[in-house]
Amino acid sequence: xxxxxxxxxxxxxxxxxxxxxxxxxxxxxxxxxxxxxxxxxxxxxxxxxxxxxxxxxxxxxxxxxxxxxxxxxxxxxxxxxxxxxxxxxxxxxxxxxxxxxxxxxxxxxxxxxxxxxxxxxxxxx
Numbered sequence: 001x002x003x004x005x006x007x008x009x010x011x012x013x014x015x016x017x018x019x020x021x022x023x024x025x026x027x028x029x030x031x032x033x034x035x036x037x038x039x040x041x042x043x044x045x046x047x048x049x050x051x052x053x054x055x056x057x058x059x060x061x062x063x064x065x066x067x068x069x070x071x072x073x074x075x076x077x078x079x080x081x082x083x084x085x086x087x088x089x090x091x092x093x094x095x096x097x098x099x100x101x102x103x104x105x106x107x108x109x110x111x112x113x114x115x116x117x118x119x120x121x122x123x124x125x
Contacts, residue, residue, distance in 0.1 A: 039072055082101060
């Protein structure tokens, strides 16, 4: 059965995000010289931004930093909150909130990544 998704931009401040109980995941848009880092998800068979589930007692920004380290082996020193989105599928009773962050990578990491295939996708106008 194919799920239909309803995605709504919340357009709220990070302080207000922290008050929400339906937080589910954090995503990081990593930019380096007009390119965005994507990793190949072997389970879903698609390219994705680094992201992951918010653990109990963890703040969304902590999740973002942890997931980037786990998935693509970058240690992030600074991330900026962009926005949050409410995502509800036709198969779910409640919506989940996904928190989006941004970081500009100024120097490349030389650590090997054995978990994912990574590419820097060039942004075009």
